[in-house]
Amino acid sequence: MASVASGSMCGKAGGISRSTFDGSLEFQDAEQSRSVPQLNNFAAPSLKATALRTTSWKVYGTCHGVRNRRFQRGVVKMSIADSPAKRKLQEQGLEHVSGLAISETAAWKQLHQHVGEIKKTHLRELMKDEQRCQSMIKEVDGIVVDYSRQRVTTGTMEKLLSLANEAKLSEKIDAMWSGKHINSTEDRAVLHCALRAPREAEIFCDGKNVVPEVWSTLDKIKEFSERVRSGEWVGATGKALTNVVAIGIGGSFLGPLFVHNALETEPSAEKLAEGRSLRFFSNVDPVDSGIALKGLDPETTLVVVVSKTFTTAETMLNARTCRAWITSNLGVDAVSKHMIAVSTNLELVKEFGIDPENAFPFWDWVGGRYSVTSAVGVLPLALQYGFDKVEEFLKGTWSMDQHFRNAPLESNLPVLLGLLSVWNVTFLGYPARAILPYSQALQKLAPHIQQVSMESNGKGVAIDGTPLPYEAGEIEFGEPGTNGQHSFYQLIHQGRVVPCDFIGAVRSQHSVFMPGEKVSNHDELMSNFFAQADALADGKTPEDLKAEGVAAPLIPHKVFTGNRPSLSILLPTLDAFTIGQLLSLYEHRIAVQGFIWNVNSFDQWGVELGKSLASRVRTQLNASRTRDAPLQGFNYSTTYLLTHYLKGKTPVHD
Numbered sequence: 023m024a025s026v027a028s029g030s031m032c033g034k035a036g037g038i039s040r041s042t043f044d045g046s047l048e049f050q051d052a053e054q055s056r057s058v059p060q061l062n063n064f065a066a067p068s069l070k071a072t073a074l075r076t077t078s079w080k081v082y083g084t085c086h087g088v089r090n091r092r093f094q095r096g097v098v099k100m101s102i103a104d105s106p107a108k109r110k111l112q113e114q115g116l117e118h119v120s121g122l123a124i125s126e127t128a129a130w131k132q133l134h135q136h137v138g139e140i141k142k143t144h145l146r147e148l149m150k151d152e153q154r155c156q157s158m159i160k161e162v163d164g165i166v167v168d169y170s171r172q173r174v175t176t177g178t179m180e181k182l183l184s185l186a187n188e189a190k191l192s193e194k195i196d197a198m199w200s201g202k203h204i205n206s207t208e209d210r211a212v213l214h215c216a217l218r219a220p221r222e223a224e225i226f227c228d229g230k231n232v233v234p235e236v237w238s239t240l241d242k243i244k245e246f247s248e249r250v251r252s253g254e255w256v257g258a259t260g261k262a263l264t265n266v267v268a269i270g271i272g273g274s275f276l277g278p279l280f281v282h283n284a285l286e287t288e289p290s291a292e293k294l295a296e297g298r299s300l301r302f303f304s305n306v307d308p309v310d311s312g313i314a315l316k317g318l319d320p321e322t323t324l325v326v327v328v329s330k331t332f333t334t335a336e337t338m339l340n341a342r343t344c345r346a347w348i349t350s351n352l353g354v355d356a357v358s359k360h361m362i363a364v365s366t367n368l369e370l371v372k373e374f375g376i377d378p379e380n381a382f383p384f385w386d387w388v389g390g391r392y393s394v395t396s397a398v399g400v401l402p403l404a405l406q407y408g409f410d411k412v413e414e415f416l417k418g419t420w421s422m423d424q425h426f427r428n429a430p431l432e433s434n435l436p437v438l439l440g441l442l443s444v445w446n447v448t449f450l451g452y453p454a455r456a457i458l459p460y461s462q463a464l465q466k467l468a469p470h471i472q473q474v475s476m477e478s479n480g481k482g483v484a485i486d487g488t489p490l491p492y493e494a495g496e497i498e499f500g501e502p503g504t505n506g507q508h509s510f511y512q513l514i515h516q517g518r519v520v521p522c523d524f525i526g527a528v529r530s531q532h533s534v535f536m537p538g539e540k541v542s543n544h545d546e547l548m549s550n551f552f553a554q555a556d557a558l559a560d561g562k563t564p565e566d567l568k569a570e571g572v573a574a575p576l577i578p579h580k581v582f583t584g585n586r587p588s589l590s591i592l593l594p595t596l597d598a599f600t601i602g603q604l605l606s607l608y609e610h611r612i613a614v615q616g617f618i619w620n621v622n623s624f625d626q627w628g629v630e631l632g633k634s635l636a637s638r639v640r641t642q643l644n645a646s647r648t649r650d651a652p653l654q655g656f657n658y659s660t661t662y663l664l665t666h667y668l669k670g671k672t673p674v675h676d
């Protein structure tokens with residue numbers, strides 16, 4: 023086999039002297055060399071074992087298949103042509119599906135040609151065609167999605183569906199549901215849907231039905247959360263644990279936070295949470311620990327450490343901070359009563375000092391950002407709202423999962439929305455999308471979707487490793503209306519074109535109607551939901567403004583070009599079930615985008631890199647503060663900034 027790997031180590035300690043793909047990778051530094059056999063057989067564990075025993079070399083980069091995040095410091099480059107990731111796809115019969123040069127297909131080229139036709143249209147005119155609009159409004163299990171304000175004709179939709187066929191979208195959806203290792207660079211299946219499957223369902227991963235183990239964890243969560251909520255499980259001093267602090271970051275935080283915020287104001291959930299509190303502690307900023315623990319009594323507090331890997335620096339430092347807070351107040355033995363964990367790495371949970379009995383597992387076929395329906399979200403949410411409420415949320419996700427799995431592509435909501443995103447980003451060249459929920463209860467939707475989308479599809483190479491000849495990924499941001507209207511909507515109306523998702527509910531979680539007011543407060547809010555979409559689509563011409571009597575000098579400033587695309591999602595209400603549907607709609611939409619762009623939406627090597635970058639600085643800060651060691655190995659700018667930082671405060675513990 024050809025020699026395809028090469029690389030060099032970051033840092034001053036050494037370098038990879040030779041790395042071959044057909045048998046071994048050799049790392050060498052001043053003291054010794056070591057070989058890492060079988061990398062070509064996807065033997066990341068053996069890489070781990072060998073390297074850790076010696077000098078803890080850390081590897082990151084395009085070293086496909088390396089799972090352990092402690093390998094972060096070196097760079098290994100492998101030719102993609104012969105990468106384990108590609109081989110993994112071949113082994114699973116997915117090569118013909120994944121190795122597609124989608125931009126070479128006829129459907130792709132037709133869409134490019136079609137852009138010219140669409141550029142000649144205006145939404146003001148397109149919206150007059152009622153048949154067109156009717157065909158672009160779909161309802162699924164109570165959720166209405168109207169995409170008639172997208173810059174598409176029925177012909178565009180047909181072309182996008184042809185693209186879906188050429189991208190083998192159905193086959194990719196099947197591959198996901200059948201447990202194939204479509205996350206080929208990490209050699210993992212992608213089965214977050216199994217987390218919400220009913221007890222009797224069968225979903226297989228590596229020949230094993232995973233639903234029973236999902237339910238065994240759900241049953242354990244139900245039992246444990248009921249004991250805590252009923253006061254049967256008490257803390258070290260015999261008091262009931264009414265406050266929960268969930269430590270975690272990224273996917274181990276944003277999804278649960280979104281759902282918690284959405285339920286917090288829903289009347290039935292609010293009632294179930296009476297007398298209880300749930301806080302999240304994510305950032306490693308000491309200010310955050312101050313906020314997370316402020317006013318809490320350790321005697322009544324339960325800390326849940328949520329980390330898929332149990333190695334994430336921020337989470338582990340925050341966990342140690344909470345452990346110190348508990349032990350200094352209640353003694354060392356209190357940890358077993360006041361700290362529990364959610365992780366795939368139960369060994370490290372034990373090492374940390376948390377009783378394995380109080381650990382709730384999930385599996386490597388659940389990606390961090392897709393883990394809200396695993397114990398990551400279910401445990402803290404069940405502690406706050408009770409398991410039955412969380413089960414309603416799971417049922418909502420499953421309802422949309424089933425639609426995604428079974429509906430034909432042309433009426434499949436996640437598929438249609440995913441295709442429209444691809445159209446906007448790649449063909450029309452609109453790189454961003456605004457998520458605009460008309461409810462404060464959905465205030466954390468945009469931050470969550472931002473992670474799910476941008477971590478999933480922010481990629482520069484196709485799944486087989488070849489560079490993408492087109493733009494993929496979408497920049498996501500958003501704010502609940504009407505706050506956003508008094509902020510960035512200016513840019514959306516008159517500046518850049520940013521396709522918008524307007525999300526509203528027919529019924530509010532809280533009705534307010536005051537006698538003497540024209541409409542209820544919710545109707546007032548929703549007036550904006552309806553009006554904004556039309557304003558963006560229609561715009562305002564100089565003629566409109568003249569007719570309105572606007573003074574001539576102001577006319578150019580008040581012209582709205584319109585023709586700005588949006589789509590509207592109208593939910594019946596915001597409860598646990600519909601929140602689940604909404605979450606699953608977005609999760610699958612993002613997967614569809616990735617399937618069309620032909621990227622691996624389920625790895626995150628860029629973020630893994632980020633995880634390792636601070637370690638060198640951390641080592642330097644420690645050395646400088648404790649031994650006054652001079653700064654070494656940084657560029658001029660970083661040396662200057664570090665010098666300034668170190669000089670600014672001398673105490674080690676500051």
Ligand SMILES: O=P(O)(O)OC[C@H]1O[C@](O)(CO)[C@@H](O)[C@@H]1O
Pocket residue numbers: 271272273274328329330331332333334337389390391477626629630
């Ligand atoms: O759950 P962990 O292992 O602590 O990782 C936290 C998060 O880090 C990420 O890899 C990136 O920040 C996420 O995908 C993940 O959810």
